[in-house]
Amino acid sequence: MPDFSLILPHVVFHTFALLIxxxxxxxxxxxxxxxxxxxxxxxxxxxxxxxASLDSHFVAAIQILVYAGAIVVLFLFVIMLLNLQQExxxxxxxxxxxxxxxxxxLIGFLVVIFNALAGKPTGLGDGSLDVAAIEGxxxxxxxxxxxxxxxxxxxxxxxxxxxxMAIVAAIVIAKKDKKExxxx
Amino acid sequence: xxxxxxxxxLACVMFLIGLFGALFRxxxxxxxxxxxxxxxxxxxxxVSAGRSIGNVDGQIMVLFVIVxxxxxxxxxxAMVIAVFRKYGTVNTDILRLLRG
Numbered sequence: 001m002p003d004f005s006l007i008l009p010h011v012v013f014h015t016f017a018l019l020i021x022x023x024x025x026x027x028x029x030x031x032x033x034x035x036x037x038x039x040x041x042x043x044x045x046x047x048x049x050x051x052a053s054l055d056s057h058f059v060a061a062i063q064i065l066v067y068a069g070a071i072v073v074l075f076l077f078v079i080m081l082l083n084l085q086q087e088x089x090x091x092x093x094x095x096x097x098x099x100x101x102x103x104x105x106l107i108g109f110l111v112v113i114f115n116a117l118a119g120k121p122t123g124l125g126d127g128s129l130d131v132a133a134i135e136g137x138x139x140x141x142x143x144x145x146x147x148x149x150x151x152x153x154x155x156x157x158x159x160x161x162x163x164x165m166a167i168v169a170a171i172v173i174a175k176k177d178k179k180e181x182x183x184x
Numbered sequence: 185x186x187x188x189x190x191x192x193x194l195a196c197v198m199f200l201i202g203l204f205g206a207l208f209r210x211x212x213x214x215x216x217x218x219x220x221x222x223x224x225x226x227x228x229x230x231v232s233a234g235r236s237i238g239n240v241d242g243q244i245m246v247l248f249v250i251v252x253x254x255x256x257x258x259x260x261x262a263m264v265i266a267v268f269r270k271y272g273t274v275n276t277d278i279l280r281l282l283r284g
Binding site for chain 1: 185186189190191192193194196197198199200201202203204205207208209211213214216217218220221224227228231232234235240241243244246247248250251252253254255256257258259261262263264265266268269274
C-alpha cells in the first residue's frame with residue numbers, strides 16, 4: 001500500500017500543470033476575445049489552486065477576488081464596449097524582430113529548464129517551508145498581514161498611490177475630447 | 185513535496201505561451217491578456233520560490249505584482265478605448281503609426 005500523502009502533492013501538481021498549460025494555449029489561441037477572457041478566468045482559478053497547494057492561501061484568495069473578479073471583468077466590459085469582429089488567424093505575418101524576440105526568450109528558458117532539471121543548485125532551499133513556525137505565528141495569512149503592514153509598509157502605501165494614479169490616468173485617457181462632444 | 189524546479193518549468197511554459205500571444209496576436213485586447221498571462225507566470229515563480237526559501241516575502245511580492253497588473257489593465261484598456269474611438273480598430277497591423 002503506497003503512502004498517498006507522499007504521492008498526492010505530485011498528482012495535484014501534475015494535473016494542475018497540464019490543465020494550466022492547455023488552458024493557457026486556449027487563452028492565446030481562442031478566436032474571439034470573449035472566449036479568451038473566459039479561458040483566462042479558468043486559468044486564474046487553476047493557478048489559485050496551485051497557490052493553495054503551496055500553503056499560500058491569502059494569495060490564492062486575492063488571485064480569485066482581484067484577478068478573476070475584477071481584472072478579467074474589466075476586460076470583458078471593454079470587449080463588449082468595442083463590438084469587435086472575429087480576428088482572422090490564418091494570415092499571421094510576423095517580423096524578424098518578433099521572431100527573434102521569441103527565439104531568444106525560448107533559448108533563455110531552455111537554459112533555465114535544462115539547469116533546473118539537471119539538478120544544478122538553484123540557490124534556493126529544499127522546498128520545505130517552515131510550516132510549523134508559520135502555524136505557530138498564527139497561520140499564513142496572519143504572517144503575510146504582519147509583514148505587509150510592518151516591513152513592507154512603504155511599498156504598501158506606494159501601491160495605493162499607484163492605484164490612485166491609475167484611476168486618474170484611466171479616466172483622463174478614456175474620456176471624450178471636448179470638441180467631440182455634441183454642442184449643448 | 186514537489187521539487188521547485190517543476191514550478192519553474194511550468195512558469196517558463198506559461199511565460200512563453202503569453203509571450204507568443206503578445207507578439208503574434210493582432211488584437212490589442214488579446215495582447216493585454218497575454219501580458220496578464222506572463223505576469224501570472226512570474227507570480228507562480230514568486231510564490232514557489234518564496235515557499236522554497238521558507239518565508240512569505242514571495243507572497244507579498246505577488247500582492248504588489250497583482251496591484252501593478254490591475255493598474256496596467258485599467259490604463260491599458262483605457263488606451264484601447266481611446267484608440268478604438270479615434271481609429272475605429274484595435275488591429276495592430278493597421279495601427280502602425282509608431283512602427284519603425
